[in-house]
Amino acid sequence: MNSLGDTIRKLREEKELPLRTVAAYLDIDQAILSKIERGYRKPVREQVVKLAKYFKVKENDLLVAWLSDKVVYEIEDEDMALKALQVAEEKVKYITKNKSKK
Amino acid sequence: MNSLGDTIRKLREEKELPLRTVAAYLDIDQAILSKIERGYRKPVREQVVKLAKYFKVKENDLLVAWLSDKVVYEIEDEDMALKALQVAEEKVKYITKNKSKK
DNA sequence: CTATTTTTGACTAAATATGTCAAAATATAA
DNA sequence: TTATATTTTGACATATTTAGTCAAAAATAG
Numbered sequence: 001m002n003s004l005g006d007t008i009r010k011l012r013e014e015k016e017l018p019l020r021t022v023a024a025y026l027d028i029d030q031a032i033l034s035k036i037e038r039g040y041r042k043p044v045r046e047q048v049v050k051l052a053k054y055f056k057v058k059e060n061d062l063l064v065a066w067l068s069d070k071v072v073y074e075i076e077d078e079d080m081a082l083k084a085l086q087v088a089e090e091k092v093k094y095i096t097k098n099k100s101k102k
Numbered sequence: 103m104n105s106l107g108d109t110i111r112k113l114r115e116e117k118e119l120p121l122r123t124v125a126a127y128l129d130i131d132q133a134i135l136s137k138i139e140r141g142y143r144k145p146v147r148e149q150v151v152k153l154a155k156y157f158k159v160k161e162n163d164l165l166v167a168w169l170s171d172k173v174v175y176e177i178e179d180e181d182m183a184l185k186a187l188q189v190a191e192e193k194v195k196y197i198t199k200n201k202s203k204k
Numbered sequence: 205c206t207a208t209t210t211t212t213g214a215c216t217a218a219a220t221a222t223g224t225c226a227a228a229a230t231a232t233a234a
Numbered sequence: 235t236t237a238t239a240t241t242t243t244g245a246c247a248t249a250t251t252t253a254g255t256c257a258a259a260a261a262t263a264g
Contacts, residue, residue, distance in 0.1 A: 001197075028222085029225075030240090063180065067177055072190050076197060078165065087166055088170040095178060121211095130254070134255090144252085144253095
């Protein structure tokens with residue numbers, strides 16, 4: 001199950017770049033990037049978008065990983081987590097359906 | 103698609119209780135309860151638990167509504183919302199599976 | 205009308221998220 | 235080894251978000 005952090009670390013290591021370089025591009029301290037890659041911090045949306053551009057991968061792929069990480073983080077300690085996700089899916093389907101028609 | 107707010111309002115109106123009374127039980131200003139019922143504020147977990155007790159409904163049912171509302175709130179503006187939820191489900195399944203065995 | 209209840213919005217306080225910095229730990233290479 | 239580069243850690247500061255109060259305005263019920 002790869003989290004966004006794992007993905008970023010892999011991309012960075014493939015190119016043999018130090019944290020410093022990528023962190024500079026994101027305009028944050030390398031300490032934060034280190035934590036993001038290991039899952040101790042969540043990046044903000046803008047950083048995810050920048051990373052997709054930087055590593056030339058599909059922005060949507062990273063956004064899905066980022067969003068799902070956030071969702072999991074928010075509910076993982078709850079017994080009803082899975083049930084809640086299923087209900088959330090229905091709600092999202094309902095919302096998008098009624099958004100298209102006016 | 104009923105949100106938690108709708109549920110609470112219905113329960114409260116069935117018993118013909120003013121906001122004041124229920125809000126006092128929750129130890130918050132009635133203004134907040136008003137906003138919670140209409141979806142302009144999210145209750146905290148503790149309040150959801152108290153409400154279940156107060157109205158004598160299943161705690162888990164309210165928690166599922168509360169959690170799913172929170173999840174939807176977090177992702178609804180994103181194009182990848184549905185996809186993210188599906189990935190999140192897989193991640194949660196994976197986590198709970200590996201939590202049971204040690 | 206008059207009472208009661210509900211809603212609104214400006215404001216404050218508390219909590220959480222995001223970031224810096226510098227030192228410690230780890231890995232790399234001479 | 236020992237020197238150098240990289241990564242990790244944790245204490246701390248700052249910013250943003252969330253949760254709450256309060257009082258007045260609006261809506262509803264008698």
